[in-house]
Amino acid sequence: MNRPGVLLPLAVAASALLAIAAAPWALGTPWLAFVFKPLTTVLLIGHALSRGDGPPGMRRWLLAGLVASLVGDVALLWPQQGFVPGLVSFLVAHLCYLVAFTRDTPLLRAAPAAFAAYAVVAGALLAVLWPGVPGPLHVPVLAYVACLAAMAAQAAARAVRVRQPLATRAAVGGALFVGSDALLAFDRFSAPLPAASLLVLGTYWAAQWCIASSLPARSAVLSAPLSAGGAEPAPGTDRTRTAS
Secondary structure (H helix, E strand, O other): OOHHHHHHHHHHHHHHHHHHOOOOOOOOOHHHHHHHHHHHHHHHHHHHHOEOOOOOOHHHHHHHHHHHHHHHHHHOOOOOOOHHHHHHHHHHHHHHHHHHOOOOOOOOOOOHHHHHHHHHHHHHHHHHHHHHOOHHHHHHHHHHHHHHHHHHHHHHHHHHHHOOHHHHHHHHHHHHHHHHHHHHHHHHHHOOOOOHHHHHHHHHHHHHHHHHOOOOEHHHHHHHHHHOOOOOOOOOOOHHHOOO
16 A cells, blocks of 8 residues: 555645634634644645656646745735735745646647636626725735636646646646635625635645646656556657546
């Protein structure tokens, strides 16, 4: 049995649950969030590091996005003072993910319908939330939503073009990220949600897990040449795109 392959998902899940349990509606112990919220994302970074390279440059950009997300997680431990730094950190994370998803799929051209669909979603969210967004946050929130929607749309476009399970996993991650941030925005700018931390953080870490897991497993990368009798892959193929 691949013990690290079993233990790491369990560690991520346990750490995430403890971070969520810090909320007032659960255990009401803030120190749990200060320990386990960053730890969960650190474990996700470890998960990404344990996987293969994928298309050239993709792993590097995904790791950069996860590190930027970690900075955002720490900033948002202080919801008021850290909101704008956290927003900027996650904006950078989405830009990193966007670049990662262009490593084997051209931006915009692969599936324009995906960008149109996410533009409609982003416009609807802004229309609903805009009255509750303070004036000084209009520009940062608008920029953030645009980057988030572009990232999710590019992930979906890549899944349409590449048609492989790993690319689909990234697209699911992008959609979950949109859902998580929509829940967070509703809770902050519209009306408080019951068990908000469960809804927001649960979908957030599910999104990050899907994105990190869109890199190929190292075992799949290493076994690819062996499956062809040790031969190098033919021109135009990419052995790192094997689904795990």
